[in-house]
Amino acid sequence: MITVIIERHIAPDMSSTYENFANKIIQATVSARGFISGESLCGVDDPNARYIIVKMKSKEDWQHWLRSKQRRELVTLVSPLLTIPEKVTLLTH
Numbered sequence: 001m002i003t004v005i006i007e008r009h010i011a012p013d014m015s016s017t018y019e020n021f022a023n024k025i026i027q028a029t030v031s032a033r034g035f036i037s038g039e040s041l042c043g044v045d046d047p048n049a050r051y052i053i054v055k056m057k058s059k060e061d062w063q064h065w066l067r068s069k070q071r072r073e074l075v076t077l078v079s080p081l082l083t084i085p086e087k088v089t090l091l092t093h
Contacts, residue, residue, distance in 0.1 A: 001036065002059050006052040007087040021081070022050065025033045025074045029054060032068070034061025038075070048083070059090060 020066045026038055034057035043049030056062045065071055066088075075086075 001093070002056050002062060003058060003091040004052075004054040004062055005089045005091065007055070007089070008050045008078070009046075010048050010050060010081050011083050012048060018050065018078065018081045021074065021078045022052070024065065025071070025078065026052070026072055028083070029076060032056075032061070032065040032071075034058055034064070042071045062090065 008018075022040060026040060029035055029038055036055040036057060038052065038054040041051040041053065043051070054062075056065070079085075
C-alpha cells in the first residue's frame with residue numbers, strides 16, 4: 001500500500017470553484033484501480049493550500065490513475081486555478 005499526498009495552492013477567491021472541480025476528481029479516483037481511501041484537507045495557516053491524501057494498493061495502481069485520460073482531463077480543469085503546479089509525493093510504510 002502507498003499513500004499519495006497531492007499539494008495544491010489555489011489562487012485567492014477561487015476556493016468554491018476549486019472545491020467543485022476537486023470533488024469531481026475525488027469521485028473519479030474512487031473508481032480507479034487499486035483505490036483504498038482518500039480525503040481532502042485545507043491548510044490551517046494557509047487557507048489557499050489544499051492537500052489530497054489518497055491510499056492506493058500499489059505504486060503501479062497510482063501511476064495507472066495518474067496517466068489516465070480521465071484524471072488528465074479533470075486536472076486540466078483545476079490547473080488554471082493554481083498559483084503553482086501541484087506537487088505529488090508518494091509514501092510507503
